[in-house]
Amino acid sequence: MIEVLVSEKLVVRVPCAVIEHNGKVLAGQRSPALSFPLKWEFPGGKAEKNESDEEALLREIREELNVEVEIIHKLPVTSKDQGWREIILVPFVCRLNSYQITLTEHEQILWLKPKELPSLDWTEADLNVIENYYEYLSTK
Numbered sequence: 451m452i453e454v455l456v457s458e459k460l461v462v463r464v465p466c467a468v469i470e471h472n473g474k475v476l477a478g479q480r481s482p483a484l485s486f487p488l489k490w491e492f493p494g495g496k497a498e499k500n501e502s503d504e505e506a507l508l509r510e511i512r513e514e515l516n517v518e519v520e521i522i523h524k525l526p527v528t529s530k531d532q533g534w535r536e537i538i539l540v541p542f543v544c545r546l547n548s549y550q551i552t553l554t555e556h557e558q559i560l561w562l563k564p565k566e567l568p569s570l571d572w573t574e575a576d577l578n579v580i581e582n583y584y585e586y587l588s589t590k
């Protein structure tokens with residue numbers, strides 16, 4: 451009999467923020483020292499145990515950008531199989547509540563008009579987020 455070992459895949463839930471300000475959206479470039487070096491992403495990060503998506507998002511944004519944001523809309527959850535793990539992105543459209551951004555993790559940030567977003571080299575999972583954001587904008 452052939453035995454097949456089916457290992458459980460790690461599933462990582464990552465709330466992230468599409469932060470709007472003055473008609474533009476914030477994109478963050480990952481550090482060259484991290485996984486997916488220099489790829490662009492929406493700021494956020496892995497939720498900790500017993501933390502809601504919203505709590506994790508607000509904490510990550512404080513940690514990464516040192517600003518407060520307000521959640522205004524939840525976009526559809528999107529997932530990406532990365533081989534050894536599955537990333538579940540939980541995106542929220544947010545507005546900035548404080549304006550002095552201090553970067554603690556990202557290489558750089560850019561403020562782009564929504565239509566300019568596809569010009570960057572995003573992590574694969576984010577392409578769905580951008581599509582869903584456009585869908586949201588079209589219904590506003």
Ligand SMILES: Nc1nc2c([nH]c(=O)n2[C@@H]2O[C@H](COP(=O)(O)OP(=O)(O)OP(=O)(O)O)[C@@H](O)[C@H]2O)c(=O)[nH]1
Binds near residue numbers: 485539
């Ligand atoms: N914050 C954020 N993470 C994203 C996005 N898209 C995407 O694939 N990810 C992935 O989700 C994971 C989020 O992890 P994290 O921000 O908490 O910490 P990290 O970079 O050290 O993670 P890692 O070392 O596990 O890859 C990263 O692997 C990141 O590449 C996104 O738009 N925003």
